[in-house]
Amino acid sequence: MNARSFFFVLVAGLMSLGIFQTVQRHMALDIPWMPGETRIIWNIDAKIDFNANEGPVLASLTTPERQAGFTKISQNAASPGYGLSFIDDGETNKAEWTIREAKGKQTLYYNIQVLEDPKSLDQGILEMPELFEKEYEASNASAGSAIIKAALKTSADSFSFTREVLKQLNAEVANQNVALILTNKVSKTDLLIALLNEAKIPTKKVGALVLEDGRRRQHLTPLVEVFQEKDGVITSKLFDANSLGTVNRDNLLLWDQSGKALLELTGGSDSKVSFSMIQQEQPALSALLQKSENEHLFNFSIHSLPVEDQSLFKGILMIPLGVLIVVMMRVLVGLKTSGTFMPVLIAMAFIQTSLVTGLVGFILLVAVGLFIRSYLSHLNLLLVSRISTVIIMVILLIALFGVLSYKLGLTEGLKITFFPMIILSWTIERMSVLWEEEGAKEVMTQGGGSLLVAVLAYFVMSNDVTRHLMFNFIGLQFVVMSLVLLLGSYTGYRLLELRRFKPLADKE
Amino acid sequence: MFFSSPFKLKSKGIMGMNQRNSGYIGRYNPRKLYPLVDNKLKTKIIAREANVTTPALLGVISMQAEVEQVETYIKDTPGFVIKPAKGSGGKGILVITKVENGRYYKPNGDEESLAEIKRHVTDILAGLFSLGGSADVAVVEGLIQFDDAFDGFSFEGVPDVRVIVFKGFPVMAMMRLSTAASDGKANLHQGAVGVGIDITSGKAINAVQFDKPVKFHPDTNKELALLEVPRWERLIYLASSCYEMSGMGYLGTDMVLDRDLGPMLLELNARPGLAIQIANGQGILPRLKLIESLGNDHGMSVEERIEFCKKHFSDQSN
Numbered sequence: 001m002n003a004r005s006f007f008f009v010l011v012a013g014l015m016s017l018g019i020f021q022t023v024q025r026h027m028a029l030d031i032p033w034m035p036g037e038t039r040i041i042w043n044i045d046a047k048i049d050f051n052a053n054e055g056p057v058l059a060s061l062t063t064p065e066r067q068a069g070f071t072k073i074s075q076n077a078a079s080p081g082y083g084l085s086f087i088d089d090g091e092t093n094k095a096e097w098t099i100r101e102a103k104g105k106q107t108l109y110y111n112i113q114v115l116e117d118p119k120s121l122d123q124g125i126l127e128m129p130e131l132f133e134k135e136y137e138a139s140n141a142s143a144g145s146a147i148i149k150a151a152l153k154t155s156a157d158s159f160s161f162t163r164e165v166l167k168q169l170n171a172e173v174a175n176q177n178v179a180l181i182l183t184n185k186v187s188k189t190d191l192l193i194a195l196l197n198e199a200k201i202p203t204k205k206v207g208a209l210v211l212e213d214g215r216r217r218q219h220l221t222p223l224v225e226v227f228q229e230k231d232g233v234i235t236s237k238l239f240d241a242n243s244l245g246t247v248n249r250d251n252l253l254l255w256d257q258s259g260k261a262l263l264e265l266t267g268g269s270d271s272k273v274s275f276s277m278i279q280q281e282q283p284a285l286s287a288l289l290q291k292s293e294n295e296h297l298f299n300f301s302i303h304s305l306p307v308e309d310q311s312l313f314k315g316i317l318m319i320p321l322g323v324l325i326v327v328m329m330r331v332l333v334g335l336k337t338s339g340t341f342m343p344v345l346i347a348m349a350f351i352q353t354s355l356v357t358g359l360v361g362f363i364l365l366v367a368v369g370l371f372i373r374s375y376l377s378h379l380n381l382l383l384v385s386r387i388s389t390v391i392i393m394v395i396l397l398i399a400l401f402g403v404l405s406y407k408l409g410l411t412e413g414l415k416i417t418f419f420p421m422i423i424l425s426w427t428i429e430r431m432s433v434l435w436e437e438e439g440a441k442e443v444m445t446q447g448g449g450s451l452l453v454a455v456l457a458y459f460v461m462s463n464d465v466t467r468h469l470m471f472n473f474i475g476l477q478f479v480v481m482s483l484v485l486l487l488g489s490y491t492g493y494r495l496l497e498l499r500r501f502k503p504l505a506d507k508e
Numbered sequence: 509m510f511f512s513s514p515f516k517l518k519s520k521g522i523m524g525m526n527q528r529n530s531g532y533i534g535r536y537n538p539r540k541l542y543p544l545v546d547n548k549l550k551t552k553i554i555a556r557e558a559n560v561t562t563p564a565l566l567g568v569i570s571m572q573a574e575v576e577q578v579e580t581y582i583k584d585t586p587g588f589v590i591k592p593a594k595g596s597g598g599k600g601i602l603v604i605t606k607v608e609n610g611r612y613y614k615p616n617g618d619e620e621s622l623a624e625i626k627r628h629v630t631d632i633l634a635g636l637f638s639l640g641g642s643a644d645v646a647v648v649e650g651l652i653q654f655d656d657a658f659d660g661f662s663f664e665g666v667p668d669v670r671v672i673v674f675k676g677f678p679v680m681a682m683m684r685l686s687t688a689a690s691d692g693k694a695n696l697h698q699g700a701v702g703v704g705i706d707i708t709s710g711k712a713i714n715a716v717q718f719d720k721p722v723k724f725h726p727d728t729n730k731e732l733a734l735l736e737v738p739r740w741e742r743l744i745y746l747a748s749s750c751y752e753m754s755g756m757g758y759l760g761t762d763m764v765l766d767r768d769l770g771p772m773l774l775e776l777n778a779r780p781g782l783a784i785q786i787a788n789g790q791g792i793l794p795r796l797k798l799i800e801s802l803g804n805d806h807g808m809s810v811e812e813r814i815e816f817c818k819k820h821f822s823d824q825s826n
Contacts, residue, residue, distance in 0.1 A: 437599060
């Protein structure tokens with residue numbers, strides 16, 4: 001393979017690596033392409049009220065597990081005087097409050113934040129819940145078996161069986177057997193579970209919370225999870241005893257999947273759990289970052305650095321874009337700049353100062369600097385000390401401008417301090433020599449070129465979209481690198497050369 | 509139209525900056541040889557070894573402490589030039605054409621005090637004019653007594669001849685005439701007049717100032733078409749032999765004509781500019797391509813190479 005084709009393979013490799021990493025990051029971690037996209041976070045409070053009977057109290061509340069559509073971001077609890085621990089025993093998550101002695105009315109709060117997250121999936125079901133004997137009155141046993149018998153005839157599997165049972169339970173004109181059972185003080189949900197168990201279909205009672213912004217004092221809606229094993233794979237569906245089909249899980253947070261009680265309380269009575277919730281919109285990125293704290297998804301990225309260093313990188317990662325602009329302006333357009341990458345440094349200063357302040361400040365500083373430097377040139381100083389003098393002078397000028405603008409009520413002027421002083425001094429020195437040697441025109445050409453490129457670089461580097469993209473998709477650095485490499489092999493004419501050689505081209 | 513079409517430029521064989529940088533300078537000029545060319549003192553030394561005439565070396569100042577001695581080098585001369593060894597683009601060159609009673613005069617008649625000359629040397633030593641700002645040495649050279657043949661063609665400055673030597677072949681030449689606008693300097697972008705010179709005869713073929721065609725010298729009104737470089741054979745021979753001397757494949761040689769000593773090498777340039785094409789009114793690429801097509805094993809001597817160029821690049825043949 002010759003050097004040239006190797007070069008293009010390298011460029012193509014870098015570019016596709018960059019694009020792949022970028023797309024992969026977007027797909028896998030769900031980082032949005034555009035800044036300002038928002039995600040919904042549900043902030044839910046569970047409030048537990050009970051009466052303590054003068055003694056030790058242990059209250060344990062089942063909390064939501066991993067499930068499709070939602071990701072837990074954070075949880076905490078407010079409970080003065082109580083010991084608190086979050087327990088995950090492998091089956092159920094719990095928040096457990098304990099206290100040695102409590103008396104009278106107690107209120108405990110549990111707060112959880114969940115992110116609406118289409119990427120999140122249910123935990124796999126490893127084994128069927130056990131069947132259990134649900135006693136219901138003997139007189140109803142035959143009615144129950146009749147319902148089961150009817151449903152069995154018209155069904156194929158557990159799910160269709162459940163639907164058939166539900167049809168009978170919710171029929172507009174209740175049949176005799178149903179009417180017989182429902183007169184008893186049993187909820188439809190419990191009845192459904194009892195019937196399904198009777199038919200040897202494993203079930204679990206699930207408490208679901210209907211999410212709606214601003215709702216208070218909500219209670220869990222009881223649902224029935226029906227399991228079925230087919231080809232060794234266990235699947236489950238959720239049913240609501242008061243409707244016919246499976247449950248639509250949008251806006252449903254399955255809070256209690258323990259199959260047991262939502263709240264276990266010892267040492268108290270009259271317990272009551274109620275929920276209130278609010279919906280919050282958060283920038284997608286910060287929502288994802290909060291999520292990552294739990295999942296360590298971002299571990300191998302800049303996001304794992306401390307925030308202070310991150311903001312430093314936010315600036316550094318923009319430099320390649322500025323460099324790209326400089327390369328484009330020099331290679332494609334042919335603009336002259338004083339110092340190759342000076343425009344990038346000036347652009348970075350502009351980002352700190354804002355454009356207009358920066359431009360005015362820069363031109364003022366260089367102009368006044370050149371003026372004073374022209375006096376220095378009469379003193380016959382050695383170069384190093386002359387430049388050092390210019391540095392000190394620039395610092396004094398910056399201080400002067402700062403104070404002046406502050407006194408005039410222009411706080412913007414204070415930002416002028418962000419200019420890289422050594423570079424500014426060198427610029428003044430070089431410009432001054434340039435002025436002496438080649439005249440003011442060349443100073444304007446090069447200084448103007450530098451400023452023009454700096455302004456362009458500023459717009460690219462300070463743009464919200466580019467900042468978002470460069471910071472979140474490190475792969476774009478490779479894309480920029482490949483572009484710079486490509487530009488390095490461009491041997492065509494520069495735009496300004498088309499002008500320069502025009503008399504030559506038009507000859508004859 | 510403000511811009512011309514790139515296809516038109518291409519069809520005329522005009523070389524652009526990017527192509528020069530990557531296709532010729534980058535490919536034919538070995539990086540390690542740059543110091544030889546970029547350092548005028550080193551160039552002078554290898555030129556002497558190769559029997560290529562150069563302006564007289566009056567002295568070299570390499571340390572700040574020696575700056576005071578500058579007077580001893582320049583006191584008894586009719587005129588002199590102080591230049592940085594590593595300067596580029598004509599930066600930092602101080603020309604004194606007249607020394608009278610310890611007073612020094614620039615070509616335009618302005619007086620330069622000894623203190624100013626010393627400061628200039630100091631600036632050179634500190635690297636103000638050198639590439640990348642590295643420390644430098646100041647070279648003091650004798651003034652060239654330029655040939656009477658150029659009377660009226662140049663204003664307040666030494667006219668020089670730039671010959672582009674590609675792989676030892678003199679492919680294109682131009683004469684650079686200083687003007688009032690260029691302040692006695694011979695750089696085209698500063699306003700010097702560029703006159704394309706026919707490789708075969710040494711006669712003017714075309715002239716431009718600020719990239720625009722001109723017929724007469726703007727200060728002296730002399731008709732530029734009359735320009736003819738004397739001792740052209742010798743000059744082009746010296747220029748071509750700079751290839752062997754320096755090892756650079758794509759080279760700009762700056763030659764001057766001294767009244768008494770004839771053609772001599774002023775300096776070499778590893779990054780010659782593109783204005784020579786405008787001065788000649790022709791693109792340089794067809795010539796470079798022709799020489800590239802010869803391959804590396806043509807085994808031609810300097811004379812044969814010159815003959816080859818005269819045959820193919822003559823103005824008459826176009």
